Amino acid sequence: MQLLYPCLIFLLLQSGQSQAKRLVGPAREATSSRIKGGQEAETGFAPYQVSLQPVVGAHNCGGAILNEQWIITAGHCVETFVPALVNVITGTNRWAEPGAVYYTAEIHMHCMYDQPYLHNDIALVKLTQNITFNELTQPIKLPTRPVREGDEIVLTGWGAEEAYGSSAENLQKLSLGFVPLDECKEIFNQTSSMGVGHICTYSREGEGACHGDSGGPLVSDGQLVGLVNWGRPCGVGLPDVQANVWYYLDWIRRRISGNSKCTA
Numbered sequence: 001m002q003l004l005y006p007c008l009i010f011l012l013l014q015s016g017q018s019q020a021k022r023l024v025g026p027a028r029e030a031t032s033s034r035i036k037g038g039q040e041a042e043t044g045f046a047p048y049q050v051s052l053q054p055v056v057g058a059h060n061c062g063g064a065i066l067n068e069q070w071i072i073t074a075g076h077c078v079e080t081f082v083p084a085l086v087n088v089i090t091g092t093n094r095w096a097e098p099g100a101v102y103y104t105a106e107i108h109m110h111c112m113y114d115q116p117y118l119h120n121d122i123a124l125v126k127l128t129q130n131i132t133f134n135e136l137t138q139p140i141k142l143p144t145r146p147v148r149e150g151d152e153i154v155l156t157g158w159g160a161e162e163a164y165g166s167s168a169e170n171l172q173k174l175s176l177g178f179v180p181l182d183e184c185k186e187i188f189n190q191t192s193s194m195g196v197g198h199i200c201t202y203s204r205e206g207e208g209a210c211h212g213d214s215g216g217p218l219v220s221d222g223q224l225v226g227l228v229n230w231g232r233p234c235g236v237g238l239p240d241v242q243a244n245v246w247y248y249l250d251w252i253r254r255r256i257s258g259n260s261k262c263t264a
C-alpha cells in the first residue's frame with residue numbers, strides 16, 4: 001500500500017498524460033484537438049476554471065469553483081484518488097503556473113457513480129482552506145434553468161491536442177451548441193450510457209473535448225451547465241456527453257450543506 005502512491009505519481013509523471021475524458025467505443029486514430037478547434041482563452045476569461053493535479057505540476061482534469069470551499073468536477077477525475085492526490089490549481093490560464101494551490105479535505109463522489117456505466121459522473125471536492133477570490137479567481141453560478149437548443153455553451157480546458165496526448169499549456173475555449181437528448185441518443189444508437197443526467201454538446205467535426213478536459217466546465221449565460229464526461233476521441237464529428245448540472249442541483253446543494261451521505 002505504501003508504494004501505491006509513489007508509483008502512481010511516477011506513472012503520471014512518466015506518461016505526462018492525462019486520463020481525463022473517458023473514451024468509449026473504438027479508439028480511432030484521430031488528428032485532433034486541445035479542445036479541438038478551440039482558441040486560446042484570454043487572461044481572466046474563465047476565473048472559475050481549476051486544474052486538478054495529483055502532484056503539482058501534472059495536470060489531470062478540469063473542474064470549477066462553486067464557492068470558497070467547494071470544487072465540482074467529474075467523478076472519474078477523482079474516483080481513484082485519496083484527497084492528498086487532488087491538488088487544486090486556481091487563478092491561472094497556465095496550469096503549470098498556479099495562481100494559487102489549494103488542498104483537498106474531502107472527496108464526495110455521487111453515490112450512484114458509474115451505475116449504470118457512465119452515469120452520475122460527478123463529484124464535489126471540499127478544500128482544506130477557503131479560496132481567496134480575486135480578478136482571476138471567482139466562483140461560477142449554478143444554473144437557474146435547464147440548457148436548451150439555441151443556447152451558446154462555452155467549454156474551457158487544458159485538454160490534449162490529440163487523443164491521449166499531453167495537455168495544452170494555455171487554457172483553450174470553444175463555443176458549442178446544445179444537442180437535445182433524444183437526438184443525441186439517436187446519434188449514439190440508443191446507448192444505455194446516456195440519460196437525463198447528461199447533456200450533449202456539438203459544434204462541428206474537428207472540434208470538441210479531448211483528454212484532459214474531463215471534469216471541466218461548460219458555461220452558458222454565466223451559469224455552469226455541464227462538466228465534461230465522455231465522448232469519442234476527439235472531435236470526430238459526434239457530440240460530446242457532459243454531466244447535466246441542472247439535473248444534479250439538489251444533490252449538489254445537499255452535499256454542500258452536509259445534509260446528504262451515501263448510505264450503502
Ligand SMILES: *[C@@H]1O[C@H](CO)[C@@H](O)[C@H](O)[C@H]1NC(C)=O
Pocket residue numbers: 068069130
Ligand atoms: C470559509 O468560508 C465559509 C463560507 O463563506 C465561512 O462560513 C467560513 O467562516 C470561512 N472560513 C474561514 C476560516 O475563513
Ligand SMILES: *[C@@H]1O[C@H](CO)[C@@H](O)[C@H](O)[C@H]1NC(C)=O
Pocket residue numbers: 025187188189238
Ligand atoms: C450507430 O450504428 C451504425 C450502424 O451500425 C454505425 O454505423 C454507427 O457508427 C453507430 N454510431 C455510433 C455513434 O456508434
